[in-house]
Amino acid sequence: NAGVTQTPKFQVLKTGQSMTLQCAQDMNHNSMYWYRQDPGMGLRLIYYSASEGTTDKGEVPNGYNVSRLNKREFSLRLESAAPSQTSVYFCASQGTVGNTIYFGEGSWLTVV
Amino acid sequence: QKEVEQDPGPLSVPEGAIVSLNCTYSNSAFQYFMWYRQYSRKGPELLMYTYSSGNKEDGRFTAQVDKSSKYISLFIRDSQPSDSATYLCAMSAPGFNKFYFGSGTKLNVKP
Numbered sequence: 282n283a284g285v286t287q288t289p290k291f292q293v294l295k296t297g298q299s300m301t302l303q304c305a306q307d308m309n310h311n312s313m314y315w316y317r318q319d320p321g322m323g324l325r326l327i328y329y330s331a332s333e334g335t336t337d338k339g340e341v342p343n344g345y346n347v348s349r350l351n352k353r354e355f356s357l358r359l360e361s362a363a364p365s366q367t368s369v370y371f372c373a374s375q376g377t378v379g380n381t382i383y384f385g386e387g388s389w390l391t392v393v
Numbered sequence: 394q395k396e397v398e399q400d401p402g403p404l405s406v407p408e409g410a411i412v413s414l415n416c417t418y419s420n421s422a423f424q425y426f427m428w429y430r431q432y433s434r435k436g437p438e439l440l441m442y443t444y445s446s447g448n449k450e451d452g453r454f455t456a457q458v459d460k461s462s463k464y465i466s467l468f469i470r471d472s473q474p475s476d477s478a479t480y481l482c483a484m485s486a487p488g489f490n491k492f493y494f495g496s497g498t499k500l501n502v503k504p
Binding site: 285312314321322323324326329331337371373375380381382383384386387389 | 424426427429434435436437438439442444481483485487490491492494495496497
């Protein structure tokens, strides 16, 4: 039961570097999401994709880009990392039963 | 005002206690209500979900929704140290690809 798989789990970046967080789900879900979680701020939506080929901004999209590569995969790219992007990033996909959402294990990103 | 309010705790209880976790919300369009458990350094794990009003029970866990008061609860009976985690409530409205999360309540069950 893989569910939602994220890579890498941990990453340290220097300011200005770029990187891509990868996410894949094996539940045949249409909708996928990227969140960041910060102490005292809770989960905040960065981008989401309602279906293959579509993406939409969430509440904190600045500094990020996404690609919905196919139904399974949804990647998040930081073009020029900033210390303010130090966070835990969660990918999630939306189930068809009960409108529930399922999360990956998270990617811990530190920008120095 | 946030769409979903949740007391951050921390909440510390002795093993065996009944725990009550709560969230309030402002949007009457919400119909789907979820509770997630998040252990340290892990992703949120779906614990319970309910549609519209009423109760749902699963083992030691009971989820309760009161739409008239815009209030949801999660009860944990016979709490165990392994229940120590942060609990997040979440909700959404039909037809919308957006979920609203509480900030999470940190629970510590002492042996």
